[in-house]
Amino acid sequence: MKKIVVLTGAGISAESGLKTFRDSDGLWEGYNVYDVATPEAWRKNPAMVQEFYNLRRKGVIEAIPNDAHIAIAQLEKYFDVQIITQNIDDLHERAGSSKVLHLHGEIKKSQSTRNPNLVYNIKGWQLQMGDLCELGSQLRPFIVWFGESVPLIEDAAYLASQADIFVVVGTSLVVYPAAGLLNVIDEQIPVYIVDPGEPSFLPAVRGLGRQAGTSRKNITFIKEKATTGVAKLIEEILK
Numbered sequence: 752m753k754k755i756v757v758l759t760g761a762g763i764s765a766e767s768g769l770k771t772f773r774d775s776d777g778l779w780e781g782y783n784v785y786d787v788a789t790p791e792a793w794r795k796n797p798a799m800v801q802e803f804y805n806l807r808r809k810g811v812i813e814a815i816p817n818d819a820h821i822a823i824a825q826l827e828k829y830f831d832v833q834i835i836t837q838n839i840d841d842l843h844e845r846a847g848s849s850k851v852l853h854l855h856g857e858i859k860k861s862q863s864t865r866n867p868n869l870v871y872n873i874k875g876w877q878l879q880m881g882d883l884c885e886l887g888s889q890l891r892p893f894i895v896w897f898g899e900s901v902p903l904i905e906d907a908a909y910l911a912s913q914a915d916i917f918v919v920v921g922t923s924l925v926v927y928p929a930a931g932l933l934n935v936i937d938e939q940i941p942v943y944i945v946d947p948g949e950p951s952f953l954p955a956v957r958g959l960g961r962q963a964g965t966s967r968k969n970i971t972f973i974k975e976k977a978t979t980g981v982a983k984l985i986e987e988i989l990k
Contacts, residue, residue, distance in 0.1 A: 754831045755988075756914035757823055758932060760922025762946055763977040764838050767814040789897045797889070798880050804892040808858050809876040811840040819920065819977035820846035822985055829989065830916075835907045837922060837929050839894055852910065854901055854929055860893035904928045908935045918984065919944045921977045941969040943987070945980035 761769075786792050787803040824847035826832045834843050834851045839858040843851045856862075863869035863884035870893055871884070882890045895901055911917065911932045917940055924930040924944075936942065971987070973980040 752831045753915040754833065754913055755826060755916045755918060756911050757832065757834045757918040757920060758911075758922065758929065759823075759834060759836045759838060759843070759920045760929075761838060762921025763817075763819050764814075764840055764842060765921070766817045766819065766976060766978050767840075767842055769810060769814055769838075769840060785897065788894070790899060793891060793896070797891070800892070801878055801880060804858065804894065805877050807839075808873070808878075811842075811858050812876050814840065814842065816842045816846035817978055819981040820848075822981045823920070824848040826985065826988075833910050833914075835910060835929075835932065852903055852907055854895070854903055854907055856892070856894040858892065858894065861890040862893040864888045864891050901928055907932060911935050912937075914940055916940065916988065917942045919946070920981060920984075921946060923948050938968060941971070943971045943973065943984050945973045945975065945977060945984055947974060947976050947980075 782803055786796075787800050793800050820842050823832065823834065823843070827847075827849060832848065832850065834848050835854060836843060836851060837854050839853065839856050841857065841859055859873055861871050861873050861878050861882070861884075863886060865884065865886045865888035869884050869886070871890065878890060878892065880889065884890055907929070908931075912935045914936060917933070917936050919933075919942070922929070923946065924933065933942070973983055975983065
């Protein structure tokens with residue numbers, strides 16, 4: 752069975768109503784991301800950081816998977832599908848995908864501030880100041896903040912290198928280290944990119960079924976939002 756590796760970003764979750772800070776010039780629903788999504792922000796005002804992620808968590812719980820999430824999950828009928836996502840929501844899992852690696856953490860989990868290997872599921876949508884791990888230290892959101900290393904990037908690179916087909920959905924490929932995953936894929940492996948924007952590394956992008964103007968061969972660009980673009984992608988792959 753052929754292996755498809757799918758890298759997803761904020762664009763796929765946006766269609767389920769989950770906003771990204773990139774939508775509003777560095778503001779995430781009124782918050783400057785560097786005031787709520789960095790280790791420095793946590794040290795300065797942990798209560799505000801908790802409040803911010805509580806609201807994000809509530810939004811994730813209320814959101815439902817969209818047609819793109821569901822279509823990707825259904826690809827498992829035909830392929831060995833591995834998802835690598837930059838998103839912190841669980842919409843892929845709720846759509847039915849069985850193999851999901853979260854590069855940037857998971858909003859519905861908490862992490863010990865003393866031992867980062869201690870990770871817990873959060874009941875409900877609120878994580879409070881005073882909620883402690885088994886070692887007695889404060890719990891923080893299980894999120895990779897700006898300025899922190901991405902612990903699972905090597906695992907993701909290995910998975911990407913095993914792909915027979917590599918798919919990118921809803922990400923502009925400007926956030927590293929995730930954007931670097933394209934570099935570990937064999938030049939002969941077909942790559943499909945689904946996004947309404949135009950990645951900066953593709954100088955002369957053309958449409959579905961035509962090669963992009965780049966040194967990498969076998970790139971097909973579908974310039975559409977995730978829900979409609981993934982449907983076209985699957986139609987193309989199943990041919």
